Amino acid sequence: MGVFDYMEKYGHEQIIFFHDKSTGLKGITAIHDTTVGPAIGGTRLWNYENEEDALFDVVRLSRGMTYKCAAAECNCGGGKSVLLGDPKTVKSEAYFRAYGRYIQSLNGRFYTGEDMNINEHDCDYMVMESDYINGLANVSGNPSPVTAYGAYWGVKATAFEKWGNNSLKDRVIAVQGLGAVGYTMCEHFHKEGAKLIVTDIVKERVQKAVKAFGAKAVGINEIYSVECDIFAPCSIGAVLNDDTIPQLKCEVVAGCANNVLLDENKNGDMLMNRGILYAPDFVINGAGLINVYQEFFPPYNREATLREVEKIYDRLLRIYAYAKEHKINTQLAANKFAEERMALLKDIHANYIPNAKSL
Numbered sequence: 001m002g003v004f005d006y007m008e009k010y011g012h013e014q015i016i017f018f019h020d021k022s023t024g025l026k027g028i029t030a031i032h033d034t035t036v037g038p039a040i041g042g043t044r045l046w047n048y049e050n051e052e053d054a055l056f057d058v059v060r061l062s063r064g065m066t067y068k069c070a071a072a073e074c075n076c077g078g079g080k081s082v083l084l085g086d087p088k089t090v091k092s093e094a095y096f097r098a099y100g101r102y103i104q105s106l107n108g109r110f111y112t113g114e115d116m117n118i119n120e121h122d123c124d125y126m127v128m129e130s131d132y133i134n135g136l137a138n139v140s141g142n143p144s145p146v147t148a149y150g151a152y153w154g155v156k157a158t159a160f161e162k163w164g165n166n167s168l169k170d171r172v173i174a175v176q177g178l179g180a181v182g183y184t185m186c187e188h189f190h191k192e193g194a195k196l197i198v199t200d201i202v203k204e205r206v207q208k209a210v211k212a213f214g215a216k217a218v219g220i221n222e223i224y225s226v227e228c229d230i231f232a233p234c235s236i237g238a239v240l241n242d243d244t245i246p247q248l249k250c251e252v253v254a255g256c257a258n259n260v261l262l263d264e265n266k267n268g269d270m271l272m273n274r275g276i277l278y279a280p281d282f283v284i285n286g287a288g289l290i291n292v293y294q295e296f297f298p299p300y301n302r303e304a305t306l307r308e309v310e311k312i313y314d315r316l317l318r319i320y321a322y323a324k325e326h327k328i329n330t331q332l333a334a335n336k337f338a339e340e341r342m343a344l345l346k347d348i349h350a351n352y353i354p355n356a357k358s359l
């Protein structure tokens with residue numbers, strides 16, 4: 001597919017290819033939609049097999065950010081950058097400063113920060129050259145604990161919708177993935193008196209959860225079929241598909257992972273038809289974005305941010321009501337929720353000339 005084919009198919013405003021001769025920096029920025037505000041999204045460094053793979057990734061991820069921003073009611077649009085290269089060899093101060101200069105040249109159309117293989121130290125170089133880097137260690141910091149807090153409230157909202165009671169006390173929760181977010185979610189669950197069943201490909205993380213929370217450990221394939229109230233996917237994407245959904249013995253799926261459903265339409269419907277309530281991923285895991293977004297309103301305040309994050313609870317309840325009313329699965333309801341917000345804001349016109357000098 002050509003670049004314009006992608007832009008037309010997915011509705012992108014702009015796709016930019018960039019290259020810096022002296023550092024070998026090369027990458028692609030996709031600005032999907034700035035209807036609601038400037039584009040925002042992380043920068044991913046990856047050794048893509050070819051340019052087509054990089055283009056597909058950046059197009060898909062930037063579009064996802066538009067929906068995530070709209071669903072989180074942040075006044076930003078979706079964007080993403082991918083850098084093509086081997087993370088083990090390309091990184092240097094000059095490389096990230098060259099990238100920062102390039103971001104600066106976009107003049108605020110795109111704000112960016114960490115994503116896979118880009119850490120806060122890399123961002124420290126980027127910010128030397130650009131005003132449009134966010135999620136910095138000395139401002140909103142590591143998003144994972146905030147994402148976990150938001151997802152925890154999302155789990156409670158989903159419990160309320162399913163059982164009319166948001167308490168997690170004595171609920172059995174099966175957690176898949178005990179990384180930065182999943183482990184912190186377990187801390188919240190444990191504090192509230194939930195019983196945990198856990199798995200991870202890293203044995204030490206499982207042992208730590210068994211010791212800290214009295215969790216029951218199961219194998220990585222076993223997690224789908226354990227008897228539980230809530231299945232919390234907190235690892236990789238596409239874990240719920242035609243093979244795994246029939247195995248589930250839960251009433252709720254709610255976790256922090258991105259792109260949980262292999263096929264949004266088909267697998268979303270499969271869950272709905274089995275009576276399993278699914279918390280749409282880009283809504284329940286939106287707190288990392290909400291955290292970064294608060295940097296637009298300095299000084300950043302953690303307490304105020306957490307109050308914003310807790311709004312995920314009501315937002316999910318609104319999405320569940322929409323799904324019920326329109327008899328559609330909750331992932332599609334979340335898409336509609338985001339699209340309706342974008343449509344609403346598209347029609348708001350300014351009655352002043354921005355940045356005009358008074359006459």
Ligand SMILES: NC(=O)c1ccc[n+]([C@@H]2O[C@H](COP(=O)([O-])OP(=O)(O)OC[C@H]3O[C@@H](n4cnc5c(N)ncnc54)[C@H](O)[C@@H]3O)[C@@H](O)[C@H]2O)c1
Nearest residue numbers: 143144147177178179180181200201235256257258285288
């Ligand atoms: N970190 C954030 O703020 C944030 C924000 C939004 C969404 N997410 C999503 O949440 C998920 C977790 O993110 P994270 O930051 O905790 O990542 P992480 O890498 O710290 O944790 C992921 C964990 O999953 C485990 N894992 C990988 N494959 C597995 C498998 N097949 N079975 C069981 N465990 C497996 C890993 O060993 C690791 O412990 C990801 O899907 C991520 O995209 C994270």
